[in-house]
Amino acid sequence: MIDAYRTIKGPVSARLTRKKSRFLAHAVPVDSQEAIDERLAEIRRQYHDASHHCSAWRVRGEGEPLVHSDDDGEPAGSAGLPILQQIEGQDLLDVMVVVVRYFGGTKLGVGGLIRAYSDAAREALAAAHIVVRQVRIEVSIRFPPEVNSGVMGTIHRAGADVLEIAYDDRPHVRVAIPPSAVERFVASIRDATAARATIEVAR
Numbered sequence: 001m002i003d004a005y006r007t008i009k010g011p012v013s014a015r016l017t018r019k020k021s022r023f024l025a026h027a028v029p030v031d032s033q034e035a036i037d038e039r040l041a042e043i044r045r046q047y048h049d050a051s052h053h054c055s056a057w058r059v060r061g062e063g064e065p066l067v068h069s070d071d072d073g074e075p076a077g078s079a080g081l082p083i084l085q086q087i088e089g090q091d092l093l094d095v096m097v098v099v100v101r102y103f104g105g106t107k108l109g110v111g112g113l114i115r116a117y118s119d120a121a122r123e124a125l126a127a128a129h130i131v132v133r134q135v136r137i138e139v140s141i142r143f144p145p146e147v148n149s150g151v152m153g154t155i156h157r158a159g160a161d162v163l164e165i166a167y168d169d170r171p172h173v174r175v176a177i178p179p180s181a182v183e184r185f186v187a188s189i190r191d192a193t194a195a196r197a198t199i200e201v202a203r
Contacts, residue, residue, distance in 0.1 A: 001133060004092040005060065009131045012121035018116045020104025024050075025124035030057060043098045046201035051103040054117060057096035060135075064190055066132045067091055073116075074101075080112045082118035084151035090125055094133075097121045136176035137164065141189060143197040150192035158185050 011028045026043055030036045034059055044053050056069040060188075067088075067173065069080030083097050099120045108116060143151050148171060158174040177185055182201060189197050 001062065001137075002060070004132050006091055007091065007094045007132055007133055008125070008128040010127075010129070012124055012127040014120060014127055016102075016116070016120050018108060018112065018201065019106040021103065021106070021108065022102040022114070023100045023116055023120040024100040024102075025097060025120035025184045026100070027095060027097045027121070027128055029094055030059060031094045032059075034095055039096060040098060043100065047100040050100045052079065052101040053098060053103065054079035055081060055096060055098040056063050056080050056087060056121075058084065058087045058092060060092050063147050075110050078113040079117045082114045083167075084123040086118060086121040086125055088160040090130070092125070092130070095125075097124060103136035135179055136161065137182050138174060138176050138178050138202040139182065139185065140172065140200040141197050142170050142172045142201075143193050147196060150157055151189060151197065154185070154188045158188065159187065197198040 008027055008029050011026065012028070014025045016023050024047065027041050029195045030039060034167060042076065047053065054070060054072045054074060054076055055184060058065050058067045060134040067084060071077070071079045079099065083099055087095055087097060099117050141151060151173065153173055158177060158181060160177045162173065162175050164174040166172045186199055186201065
């Protein structure tokens with residue numbers, strides 16, 4: 001998993017006209033298949049009389065990003081892929097772009113469609129406020145009181161964010177750390193406590 005990623009802060013839109021065809025581009029933040037389906041359904045309802053609702057999205061996965069594009073009846077590769085390439089070109093994640101087309105009566109040809117959908121997506125993303133989101137994994141540690149200094153020292157050296165500390169018969173601490181540091185951190189806690197700590201990693 002990645003430790004940080006670029007995304008858009010909120011929904012934005014842009015429009016352009018090519019040979020009387022109107023292209024309305026909507027870029028929206030999404031972080032799940034449910035969110036993708038909901039936003040796409042909303043846009044389809046809002047522009048129910050449009051000729052096409054072409055889209056592409058790119059969201060975080062366990063390893064590589066999950067991507068998808070849809071030409072929605074336009075010639076294969078002329079709409080969804082150009083939209084996706086604009087998202088990928090800015091290295092954005094958790095983003096969907098939907099470009100709605102109202103046909104103006106004049107065919108644009110595959111090349112013209114590629115340029116129109118690409119330009120519409122690019123203009124929408126250009127209007128967006130790009131933000132960097134930090135990814136953190138929660139790790140819970142329960143340990144005997146006598147190894148407290150070892151645990152807290154390890155947490156401090158790792159630069160982990162402490163979310164909760166509870167001292168009772170068996171102290172408990174909950175921290176958040178970057179995904180890339182989890183394996184090393186867990187190993188360090190085990191070393192510092194002689195494997196006497198109980199460690200749970202949220203996934």
